[in-house]
Amino acid sequence: MNAISVKNLNKVFTYYEKKEGFQHSLKNLLVRKQKTKEAVKNISFDIDSGDIIGFLGPNGAGKTTTLKMLSGILYPTSGEVHVLGYCPWKRQKEFKMKYSMVLGQKSQLWPDLPASETFRLNQYIYEVDERKCKMLLDELTEYLDVKHLLNVQVRRLSLGERMKLELIASLIHSPQLIFLDEPSIGLDLVSQKKIRSFIRYWNEQYKTTVMITSHYMKDIEDLCERVIVINGGEKLYDGSLSDVNYMFKDIKIVNLELSSEIDDMKLGKFGVITKKDGLNCTMEVNRENLHEFIGYVTQKLNIKDISISDIPVEKGIELLYR
Numbered sequence: 001m002n003a004i005s006v007k008n009l010n011k012v013f014t015y016y017e018k019k020e021g022f023q024h025s026l027k028n029l030l031v032r033k034q035k036t037k038e039a040v041k042n043i044s045f046d047i048d049s050g051d052i053i054g055f056l057g058p059n060g061a062g063k064t065t066t067l068k069m070l071s072g073i074l075y076p077t078s079g080e081v082h083v084l085g086y087c088p089w090k091r092q093k094e095f096k097m098k099y100s101m102v103l104g105q106k107s108q109l110w111p112d113l114p115a116s117e118t119f120r121l122n123q124y125i126y127e128v129d130e131r132k133c134k135m136l137l138d139e140l141t142e143y144l145d146v147k148h149l150l151n152v153q154v155r156r157l158s159l160g161e162r163m164k165l166e167l168i169a170s171l172i173h174s175p176q177l178i179f180l181d182e183p184s185i186g187l188d189l190v191s192q193k194k195i196r197s198f199i200r201y202w203n204e205q206y207k208t209t210v211m212i213t214s215h216y217m218k219d220i221e222d223l224c225e226r227v228i229v230i231n232g233g234e235k236l237y238d239g240s241l242s243d244v245n246y247m248f249k250d251i252k253i254v255n256l257e258l259s260s261e262i263d264d265m266k267l268g269k270f271g272v273i274t275k276k277d278g279l280n281c282t283m284e285v286n287r288e289n290l291h292e293f294i295g296y297v298t299q300k301l302n303i304k305d306i307s308i309s310d311i312p313v314e315k316g317i318e319l320l321y322r
């Protein structure tokens, strides 16, 4: 069954240009120049219940705008969307009870209160039974190891600690669907890993549908089999993460450790030098040039070491963005 169904979704923002300075501010009172920005262009996709989908794209691609439309925070300019069977921007109460949204860059916890107070507030808003809420909080705080933080003022917490509590706050009403917009932004590697394992655990335990955006490819590799990639508001790719690399199977990554300096021009004719650090060099070489390149390197150069590999997923996604 589809948890999300999106057809020909568009969002055009209109805004007024505002140049810097007092003079321009005065001018703006009389004449304002209207501008438009097509943030989302004709996007369509379906997401099955219980899946974890990676929603990827470079900065400004239109990810947050799309998630905001799917959660009913923004009206689209045109298009059709069904989320859990509801039209999100009608903001029906039953719909609001069934989904949750976590914005890594915005907190839903009250900064001057301990997180336990926000949890209680959410419990009342979502009308969650006292016993059920307690059981859920026990499970969540135990898994994320934050029991000792429940009564600490939120603004005194570290980013990683706060993020764990944000996730808990968003799950108090056991939503069927969670939108996670960069849930691991700014976190250290250990906290990122914990958040990932928690998302995986929660999805397996409760079959919750998850749509996640992240600029950390490890999040996506660990959690998502399927990714939807957008850029400039348009959908570029919708399919399995492993197939992204298949699309770039003709590009090989060659790492060279040289014994002496070599002119970039000489190497450059076989492929693209992506990194050079002293005598270490990384190149992208097309498969059809590989044979000739290896011949050149082994016969004409003094090399200490060489390794050849397929492009990593992260690189595949980067090439897709390009």
Ligand SMILES: Nc1ncnc2c1ncn2[C@@H]1O[C@H](COP(=O)(O)OP(=O)(O)OP(=O)(O)O)[C@@H](O)[C@H]1O
Pocket (backbone or CB within 6 Å): 013, 014, 015, 037, 038, 039, 057, 058, 059, 060, 061, 062, 063, 064, 065, 066
């Ligand atoms: N309220 C707005 N008015 C005008 N333009 C906007 C508005 N909100 C977003 N945009 C523009 O729409 C585009 C898409 O923004 P969006 O926040 O959806 O990108 P994103 O993919 O989430 O990026 P990031 O990874 O940096 O968070 C950007 O060019 C942004 O400047």
